[in-house]
Amino acid sequence: MTLKTIAPVIDENGVTAPTYDQIIAYLKDKYRGIYGDDAYLEADSLDGQFLGVLALEFANVGSACVQVYNSFNPKTALKDALTRNVKINGIRRSLATFSTADLLITGIPGTAIRNGVASDKNGNKWNLPALVTIPSDGQITVTAKASQAGAILALANSITTITTPTRGWLSVTNLTSSSMGQDIESDTKLRQRQALSTQNAASSQTDALCGAILALNDVTRCKAFENDTSQVDVNGLPANSVCIVVYGGDSKEIAEIMAVKKAMGCAYYGNTNITVLSPYSDPKVVQIYRPTVKQISYQVRIVSTDSYSADTSDAISQNLATYTNALDIGDKITQNKIIGVANLFGAEASMSYEVDSISILVDGVPVDGDYILPFGCVAFCDASNNAIEVTSE
Structure with missing residues (x-):
C-alpha cells in the first residue's frame, strides 16, 4: 500500500499511524524520486541507515500520537493517563495497601484502649484504631490494620494475642479471615472499578x-x-x-x-x-459479609527445550499468582485459562517450553479439573507455594 503521508491521521474511524516498514518504504520512494531509481538504500549503505534512523523516530512519534489519542478513553488509557481519567467518576487509583482484619474486642464496659495492638499466630502485629471504647454490652468489632504493608493472611480465629495489655481488655479474635493488602492498583482493576462506579447514580x-x-x-x-x-x-x-x-x-x-x-x-x-x-x-x-480466603496454589508440569532458563519457572509462578489474586468474589478457576496464563504468551521465554499439565490445590488439597470459589470466598495465591516440575524433551 502506497502512503500519501507518514503523519498520524485522525478521522471518523479514530486514529491511525503508519508502521516502521511503511515509513521506511515511503522515505526510500521519496529519496529515489529525488536522486534516481538507481540509488542504493539497503541497510548496509550509509543512506539506507540514515533513512532507517528517520523512519524509527517517525514511527515513535506516530506511536506517541496514538497513545495520546487513546489516553482520553478509560478503556484504552494507561498508567497516569488512566489515573487522571477516572477522577471524573470521583474515584482514584488505589495505592499499595495494608492488610486489614475485623477484630471482636471484649472487656469491661467503658474501657478505653489507646493505640492497641494485637498479634496473630504467625507473629504479625495488627494495629487497632487510636481509641477503642468498649460499649455497655462488653464487646465491639473494629477494623485493625497490619503494621506492615502487603498481603498478610490471618485465618479466622488466628488473631488472639493482646500485644499491648490494657486493664479491662479481656480478649481479641478475628471471626473472619483478613482482607489482604495489595500492590498499587493495576490498570485492569482500575478500569473494572471505573465501570462499576458509574452505577453510583x-x-x-x-x-x-x-x-x-x-x-x-x-x-x-x-x-x-x-x-x-x-x-x-x-x-x-x-x-x-x-x-x-x-x-x-x-x-x-x-x-x-x-x-x-x-x-x-x-x-x-x-x-x-x-x-x-x-x-x-x-x-x-x-x-x-467478610469473605473467607481460599489459599490457591498450583502444581505445573512443563516440557522444556534447550533454550529454557531457570528464571522462567519464577515467571510462571508469579504469573499464576497475579492472575489468581485478581479474581473476583466467588469466581471460577478454569484449566483452559490458567494454562494460557502459565504459557506466558507474548514473552520470549514462552518459546522455551510447553505446559504439559496443571493441578489446582485449594488449602493444600488437590482438586479435579476446574474450581469454583464457594459463596463469599476470594482466592489468594502466594507465588512461592507453586511447584514447577521441569522435564526435558
Missing part, C-alpha cells in the same frame, strides 16, 4: 450501594447477592434479604453507607455485625 438501589462501597479507600472487591423470595436460597440467605460481600475497606465506613442506602423491609445478611448511629442517634446493627 443507577436506578437499582443495590447497584448504587455497590458503586458507593467500591469508591471507599482500600475496598478492592464488592458483590451483592439478593434473595427476594419467601424462603432461604441456595447461598443460605434468609428470605427477603441482601448480602453485601466486601473485601477490604473499613467496616464502619462500609456499614454507614449500607445503613443510608438500606431498602425498606429488606434485611442485611452477613457474618460481621457493625453498630452505627442513625440520623437520630439511635444505634443500629448492620451486617456485612
Whole structure:
C-alpha cells in the first residue's frame, strides 16, 4: 500500500499511524524520486541507515500520537493517563495497601484502649484504631490494620494475642479471615472499578450501594447477592434479604453507607455485625459479609527445550499468582485459562517450553479439573507455594 503521508491521521474511524516498514518504504520512494531509481538504500549503505534512523523516530512519534489519542478513553488509557481519567467518576487509583482484619474486642464496659495492638499466630502485629471504647454490652468489632504493608493472611480465629495489655481488655479474635493488602492498583482493576462506579447514580438501589462501597479507600472487591423470595436460597440467605460481600475497606465506613442506602423491609445478611448511629442517634446493627480466603496454589508440569532458563519457572509462578489474586468474589478457576496464563504468551521465554499439565490445590488439597470459589470466598495465591516440575524433551 502506497502512503500519501507518514503523519498520524485522525478521522471518523479514530486514529491511525503508519508502521516502521511503511515509513521506511515511503522515505526510500521519496529519496529515489529525488536522486534516481538507481540509488542504493539497503541497510548496509550509509543512506539506507540514515533513512532507517528517520523512519524509527517517525514511527515513535506516530506511536506517541496514538497513545495520546487513546489516553482520553478509560478503556484504552494507561498508567497516569488512566489515573487522571477516572477522577471524573470521583474515584482514584488505589495505592499499595495494608492488610486489614475485623477484630471482636471484649472487656469491661467503658474501657478505653489507646493505640492497641494485637498479634496473630504467625507473629504479625495488627494495629487497632487510636481509641477503642468498649460499649455497655462488653464487646465491639473494629477494623485493625497490619503494621506492615502487603498481603498478610490471618485465618479466622488466628488473631488472639493482646500485644499491648490494657486493664479491662479481656480478649481479641478475628471471626473472619483478613482482607489482604495489595500492590498499587493495576490498570485492569482500575478500569473494572471505573465501570462499576458509574452505577453510583443507577436506578437499582443495590447497584448504587455497590458503586458507593467500591469508591471507599482500600475496598478492592464488592458483590451483592439478593434473595427476594419467601424462603432461604441456595447461598443460605434468609428470605427477603441482601448480602453485601466486601473485601477490604473499613467496616464502619462500609456499614454507614449500607445503613443510608438500606431498602425498606429488606434485611442485611452477613457474618460481621457493625453498630452505627442513625440520623437520630439511635444505634443500629448492620451486617456485612467478610469473605473467607481460599489459599490457591498450583502444581505445573512443563516440557522444556534447550533454550529454557531457570528464571522462567519464577515467571510462571508469579504469573499464576497475579492472575489468581485478581479474581473476583466467588469466581471460577478454569484449566483452559490458567494454562494460557502459565504459557506466558507474548514473552520470549514462552518459546522455551510447553505446559504439559496443571493441578489446582485449594488449602493444600488437590482438586479435579476446574474450581469454583464457594459463596463469599476470594482466592489468594502466594507465588512461592507453586511447584514447577521441569522435564526435558
